[in-house]
Amino acid sequence: MRNLVWSLIAVIAVGTTGCGQEQRNNGFDPNLKVYRHAMDQSPSSLDPVQASNVYANHVVLNAYDTLFAFKYLARPYEVKPNLAVDFPEISDDLLEYRIRIKEGVHYIDDPAFADGVGREVIAEDFIYSIKRHFDPKMRGQGAWLWQGRIVGLDEWKESGADYDQEIEGLRAIDRHTILIKLIRPYPQLIFTLTMGYSALVPREAVETYGLELASRPVGSGPFRVTSYDTSKIVFEKNVKFRQEPVDIWYEGYNPETQGFTGVEAIQGRSPPFLDILEIDFIAESAARWNSFTKGDEVQYTGVPNEQVDNILSSKDPITPTQEIADRYHMYAGVEAGFVFQAFNMDFPEFGYNDDPDRSRRNKLLRCAVIKGFDWSKRNESFYSGLGIVFPGIIPPVVPEFDPELSRWSVERDVEEAKRLLAEGGWTADNLPELVYGTTSSVTSRQFFEQFRGWLKKIGYPSDRIKIKQFATFGDISRAWKNSTLPFVAKGWGLDFPDAENTLQLFYGPNGSPGSNDANYRNREFDELYRKTSVMLPSPERSKLYQRMNKLVIDDCVAVSGISRTRIMLWHKNVIAFPDREIVGGFFLKYVDVEKQQPVEGEGT
């Protein structure tokens, strides 16, 4: 009987591998240029107002247009006009922005439009798209970017969010010119206009599809969506996309570091180059890696942590093994974000306490935990030793990063930690119970176990460190926002390359339910934050940023941090310089594939 089972398996196997021969190009017409990208999570939504994470942003930026974008190849990152004709004209007091948009750009054809033909994109669409964030019915998530910044916008929401009502600070002066008036200078405004949140959405589509717009985009981006579910999204080329030949030198091409990618081949041609762009959402790293190495499935992957040692011959500099180098292109870049932990200062057991002596002892306790934390081991365990450990909360990706900062707060010293505990009068008997909130993922649990193991070494009893597991991100987020956890472990992805974006995590008025989950309140910090928030980038501003950073470090609020190095691999027949940070979704329109080469990369 078992023989029967096995022969059956054999029949199926033979039958299907037989079929496999004719099946190439993933079921698409073999004459089409197809590129299969991979992401480790599915986007939360395809509606620009909900483009809250890097995954949603990837997708939104390819279906919709934004006024500005990041240059494809320039590092450090640089902004360029996208749908805007040029950079904005800014008044001398930095309060008025005038932005002209390109003429003759059309939305994709869609039944939402009269006659089903996509109409021209106009300035009014931008106004409408920003207003949507302030209309509660739209369930937008980007309002915080413009809240309290634009003249009349908050009042517009107060008075009932009527789209026909004009706003003084957000207007279309003519069909193709946008005027933005600010309440006070907002140097990061142009960055916000590169984000998926600010993408231009036609009002007809919103009114036709309502909430369903979140799964069927109607935009003017380089691609149009043909199918979308929880496992993948398929785009086809938007044939109406404006013809704009690429100048790779303008995009910041550096032949020395980027020559290997072959991007010179796209010089002078108009994107998008692909007929079909497919993005697979593959959460399990093993499955993603399998799919990538198979050769005829996804053509790009971030290298999962557990594979890094197998594919590198050297970590400094990061060099792939010969086998990998022969087969794939590789690029390693530091993420625009970081991972950190912070005490919630609102808990009198660890943070601010009415009793000044207890406050002093609490600070010693926090400093001891920081000294007991082994960042280099964390780096080795989970980031193959390739992450960049840095003190404080200004990560390496922003220009204000200071590589000279003292590393006291990121170097483990068990003796020093024990000394600090003793100085504060802390013993195994009187240490408070520390509740560590985490999601239920395997890695989060391992973070916790590692943390508890290290604290055990400095004399913090393991039964005093409790895990509190949250089944969904929403639930742990609720705990953060309601300030119910004494210890917060999280990651922060930067929205734009400016340290303001991380410093606001410790700005007093941003306390719960704002993004200051640590509920850190320091008068000097808050004053500096307000002062710098209206300053244009300058050495002076950088200095103030660094001063704020120092305050956070000296108060022992955060155990921070590490920026991960991401290694990306892609098949040799793909012409691209992929980067999921900052440039994010913008790079996909520049991707090209060599058609002649067999699609199966493996074994050729």
Place this chain on the structure above:
Amino acid sequence: MEVLQYAIRKLLGGIPLVLGVTFISFLLMVYFGPDKTYELLGKNPTQEQIDEIRHELGYDKPFMVRYGEYLKQMATLDFGASDSTGEPVSKVLARTVPISLALITPGFILGNVLGILLALIAAYHRSGPIDKYIMGFSVVGMSISFLIVVIAFQIIFSSSYGLNAFPVRGWNVHSFSDYLRYITVPTLATIFVALGYNTRFYRAVLVEEMTRDHVRTAKAFGTRPGKLLYKNILKNSMIPIITRIMFSIPLVVVSGSLIIESYFGIPGIGKVTYDAITTGDQPILKAVVGLTAVLFVITLLITDILYRVVDPRVSLK
């Protein structure tokens, strides 16, 4: 006429069951369930924005009002749109249920057919070495965790470390051959695990039947083994077999195969439902749980009618 009357009575009788299921699942999954609010928040929210979202999601309404709305949705079969993607729930179901069915049906059928075959062989050679061999195999099958089988099969059949013969994951089906390629490994895993349980169960049923007097009598009268098997044994064992198969159906149809779908990245109803749980997408949850209950009631009815078809002595009471 009698059957119709019976069916209507039975369906009406199923209403308390549906009410119970909807109430318990509403309580667990909706009222105390995951909170979507904090997924929909921007990065730096104010209390006002939090309240707005709660209002948008209807979380601020009283319990009975929300439950009432749910019952209304059940009655009209209109569950609105997903809180995550905005896609109408009906569309989500229409897209994902067929995938789950296509994925699970072959394994389900093969698992049961092979189970019955093995059970027949084992039962026929009862207490002999073949029986022991098959039953040993089935205990082993029962003892291996499904998860282990799935992981191991993926490595063996799909990875470049193994045979590398099938897609690692995904569901990119454009033709029948694609279909076979994608379902083979999940199907093998399903069969492998189901076979142990099924074989045991069916063997017990068959052995029970074989020891009955009329079978012994028939055997004594020299009825041919094939006829004996078919007419006297298999036919009389139909009731427990039908019960087992029928009661698996609602769960298979609506909840799909969570492990398989999430491990192999197949966008079926199981994965969608699980994602709905982890993100608090209540419209989807409400639909899935409610429809499972309704299907259960319908299954109960069909099962009863089938009993009668296979055995006219069973009366529809």
Place this chain on the structure above:
Amino acid sequence: MSSVAPEPVVDETVVDDGSAHRESIWAKTVYKLRRDRLGMVGLSVVLLYFIVAIGVWLGIWATEWGDVEGPKWAPMSAEYWFGTNIIGQDVFARAIYSTKTAFEVGLVVAVLSTIIGALLGALAGFFSGTWIDEIILWLKGVLDSIPFYLFVAAVAFALSGNPYAMHIAMVSTFWTTTGRLVRGEVIKLKNFEFVEAARAIGVPQVVIIFRHILPNTFHILLVQATIVFVAAIKSEVILSFLGLGVQDGVSWGLMIAESTQEVLAGFFNNFVWASVFLFGLVMAFNMFSDALQDALDPRKVASE
């Protein structure tokens, strides 16, 4: 899925009847069980695991399961018998410690769901045809028609982080099979002479149920408990993989969940050892459970 869901599968036909000569059956059962070689092997292995679990519970061994000072992914060696995991924990200590977790889950779920199943089943059976029976049947029907993993996930969420969410969810679904079997048995028993006699001399109903009827369903409860035990351990693995299982501590399920990220990088320690330990216990328990069922099957006893 449901064909592989850890629903306790019982061939009713084997345990569904038989009642009369209880005493002699018990004696025969022990006798039969002792002669069942496979069953005895199974029992010994289960006992061995149990001793390991007790040792963990008493803190005699595997106390260092949480220490993180070892190297990352060390291979098997004299120091780390089964190697180490990604954060330098000793896989051997963790596999051993997980034995305790498994027994904890298995025993809690098996005992509680058997008790609940026995009580509700007996009530439903004794009062069959009345509203009590109706309500219990309704409850059973409701619990049976919610997909298992959805139900557990929902319970886990509703109890937001309660460490026993998984146990509660399993108990509330696993008692139903036991309940159904007991109900069937009780319906048969209550028409027997000794029950009628008790009723005739005015013994209170509660006493009848507990003193005269429930003890006679013990063979069903015993077999069901072993089946639920196995189902609970196996479900824990899946639930831990989904992030709904054991919260603090370690289990084979968590080790396998960890391993899904490691196996393709060539680190098999977590996967192999957790699988081996899990398989060993489940297999042994299944063998023992089979032997128990065989021994308790009155028809077989009679036919000998």
